[in-house]
Amino acid sequence: MKLQALLPLVTYPDPVAPHVGSNATIVSAQLEAELHALAVNADIPPVSNALSKFLLNTPELIREANARSRRNGEDILRVVTDEAMSAGVKLVTDRTATSLPLLGDLAANRARYFDFVxxxxxxxxxxxxxxAEDVIFGSGRPVILLPELVQPAAFDHVAIAWDGSRVAARAVADAAPLLRKASRITVLTVTDEKDLPEDDPGARLAVGLRERGLPAEAHAVLSGGGDVAVTLQENAVQRSAGLLVMGGYGHTRVRDFILGGATDGILRDLRLPILISH
Incomplete structure (x- = not known):
């Protein structure tokens, strides 16, 4: 079965940079996935006639904002098309539009029909x-976050952030297609941040992966009271992992995000490609 990956593209108010298209095609080639690029455009509704009398040029400003969003969408889709052609990745492009508060919800709904986002x-x-927050917590699908300053390397070495929790187990299951292709898997467990369900859950996971024929080893790491997200990412980078797999802690309710410490840290400071599942 061929995998399918969705690439939702923000077009308003700030469009994504061209490198997003390049990074996404690199990862799609590694996944051997068909890439679906979706321009998520803004559709700002016109104000009422009564209100527009008090707001100078408001209808024209709204029309220009909507047009700028569509132009941004077409620009980034052209970049993705060129990059996919160069990389030999099969590409499907699409466009959609909705009101500003619903852009993320629309992307999350679309994402449910794909293997990866x-x-x-x-x-x-x-x-x-x-x-990222809307799709991670609203789609039910694994999301691969691609940082702007790091060109994705081969996912031959995959690191797993493991604490024995439900969301961590979900992330490992979602990452199975990548784990099966990896030549090295490192299980990272932060041992001084919170109570763990057993003495060495990382070692137990590594044993289970090896029993399935996967090249896994476990490492316990210490945060020293520092940022857990930084600890995990730095350890993954130091070990030359190309991807970090982790569970996403938290939930969302009408844009009120309550995030776990590691999840919040990842979304504030991304240092390498991360597959995150909720």
């Missing part, structure tokens, strides 16, 4: 942060 994360683009 690829999201380009940019530190200075809050729209990409919001999109």
């Amino acid at each position: 690829l999201i380009g994360w940019e530190a200075a683009n809050e729209s990409t942060h919001t999109l």
Whole structure:
């Protein structure tokens, strides 16, 4: 069965940068997946005639904002098309539009029909942060976050952030297609951050993976009271992992995000490609 990956593209107010298309095609080639690029455009409704009398040029400003969003969408879709052609990745492009508060919800709903979701994360683009949160917690599908300053390397070495929890187990299951292709798997367990369900859950997972024929080894790491997200990412990078797999802690209710510490840290400071599942 051929995998399918969705690439939702923010077009308003700040469009994603062109490198998102390049990174997504690199990962799609590694997944041997068909890439579906979706421009999620803004559709700002017109204000009422009564209100527009008090707001100078409001109808024209709204028309220009909607047109700018569509132009941004077409620009990034052209970039993705060129990158996919160069990489030999099969590509399907599409466009959709909705009101600003529902952009992330629309992307999350579309994502439910795909095996993976690829999201380009940019530190200075809050729209990409919001999109990532909406899709992670609303789609039920695994999301691979792609940082702006790191070109994805081969996912030959995959690190797993493991604490024995339900969401961590879900992430490992969702990452199975990637784990089966990896030549090395490192299970990372932070042992000084919270109570764990057993003495060495990382070692237990590594044994289970090896029994399935996967090349896994476990490492206990210490945060030293620092940021758990930084600890996990730094250990993954130091060990030359190309991808970190982790569970997403938290939930969302009408844009009120309550995130676990590691999840919040990842979404604030992304240092390598991360597959995150909720």
